[in-house]
Amino acid sequence: MIINRKYFPFIIKNSSKTSFLKIFLTKNKFKRFFNSKKDEKKNKQNNKSIKRYFGKEDQEKQNKKIPELYFEARGCSIGHPNKKNGGEDSFFISKFSIGVADGVGGWSRVKGGDPGRYARELMRYSKESIESSQNNPIDVLQYAYQKTDKSILGSSTAVIGILSSNCFSNPQKIKNSRNIKSNSNTQKSNQRKKAFFIAANLGDSGFKVIRNKKIILSSIEQTHGFNFPFQIGKNSSDKPSDADLYEIEVEKDDIIIMATDGIFDNIFEREILEKIIEYQKESNQKELNQKELNQKELNQKESNQKELNQNQFSSNQKELNQKELNQKELNQKELNQKEFWGEKLSKDLANLAIEYGKNPNYISPFSVNALRNGYFYKGGKLDDSTIIIAQLKELI
Structure with missing residues (x-):
């Protein structure tokens, strides 16, 4: 019998026998078989396309979804007194992200070296990446690393x-994940608005x-040896992927301190904490005193206006309108007077x-660390x- 390969292309080897088992199908049966396989393949491709489409759409929605909290933040950078260029540190602040970079000073002793420029470009491109909806800080660092001018000696x-509305999509990648629970009771905690703080740290x-x-939660410095931090840039084998990734659920009024080693090498952790408590207390008391003063002014103003009104009917209406206006003025005044204690x-x-x-x-954190390392x-x-x-403040 001659087999028409157009319709019967299959020859299956029988593993239990040395001969070949030939499979014969009728023309109609084969067509149905072939068409069903073709349709199945087509459906799979369509399903993949649908998954790709909705996956992308879901990702876009996730990226567009903003957290319930935002940063009220201030920063300050002071260069080494002997550096005429103002130092090699850089930082950026936005509503939902913060970052600092410390250009390695050793490059300033190399002809043409400019670690300050390298740090500034790194932060500029990091902010650019975040503004384009990237929420993985290691990917942000990778983007900035690739965009920063490779010719810079630094x-x-x-x-x-x-700040993210969702936890990190791949927790397995988190090298130093910390499971921190709120000290407040569960019922109170559940009522508070929250967000996730995701951070990448490379170096000291x-x-x-x-x-x-x-x-x-405190980040842990990354060093190859004493006073030899991880770093990215010219002639460095370290990469953005070497950064440690942290994740923690944060709440309204939580405080985040981010700094270069110039701060942490000279000020002990306990003193930073004491200063924060002291400045917050002063700010709260000042705000309370100002509110009391504003309320007294408002009461006096309303009392004077009431005496001026003559007609009882029109007086009630005027009082109501004027009271609303005065309250709006008071709210705006308090808003203008309010200063974020973090700036000072x-x-x-x-x-x-x-x-x-x-x-x-001075016995500094750096000197203590040096002693630990011999x-x-x-x-x-x-x-x-x-x-x-x-x-962290609540998004209105």
Whole structure:
């Protein structure tokens, strides 16, 4: 019998026999079989297309979804007193992200070296990446690393933090995930608006998360050896993917401190915390006093206006309208008078780090760390000092 290969293209080997088992199908049966396979393949392709489409759409929706909280943040950067160019640190602040970079100073001693420019470009492109809806800080760092001019003779440490409405999509990638629970009771905690703070840290800059006057999360510095931090840039084998990734659920009024080693090498953690508590207390008391003063002014104003009204009917209506107007003015006045305590504190801490850095007899965090690593070092470590203080506020 002659087999027409157009309709019967199959020859299946029978593993239990040495001969071949030939499969014969009728023309009609084969057509149905072939068409069903063709349709099945087509459906699979369509399903893949649908999945790709909706997957992309869902991702876009997720990217567009903003968290319930935002950063009220201020930053300050003070260069090493001996550096005419203002130092090699850089930072950025936006509504939902913060970042700092510390250009490695050793490059400034190399002809044509410019670590400050490298750090500035790194932060500029990091912010650009976040504004284009990227919410993975390691991917942000990778984008900035690729975009930064490769001809620049410089390298930098970096830390980037992003507020997200969702937890990180791939928790397995998180190298230093911390499961932190709120100290408040569950019922109260569930009523508070929340977001996720996701951060990538590469090198010896870092961050701390503070809640209810306690530090609940601190990044760990990355070093190859004492005073030799991880860094990305010229002639460095470190990559953005080497950064440690952190994730924590944050709440309204949580505080995040992000800074370069110029701060953490000179000011102990406990002193930073004490300063935050002190400045917050002063700010709250000042705000309370101002509210009382404004209320007294409002009451006096309403009392004077009431005496001027003559007609009882028109007086009631005027009083009502004027009261609403006065309240609006009061609210606007309080808004204008309100200052974020973090602005003054960031400046004071940056200046304090410089002051400690100049003191040859000061027992600094850097000198303690040197001793732990078998080195003797006395005094502060004078360096560029950059710090961001951010408090989480409710998005109205």
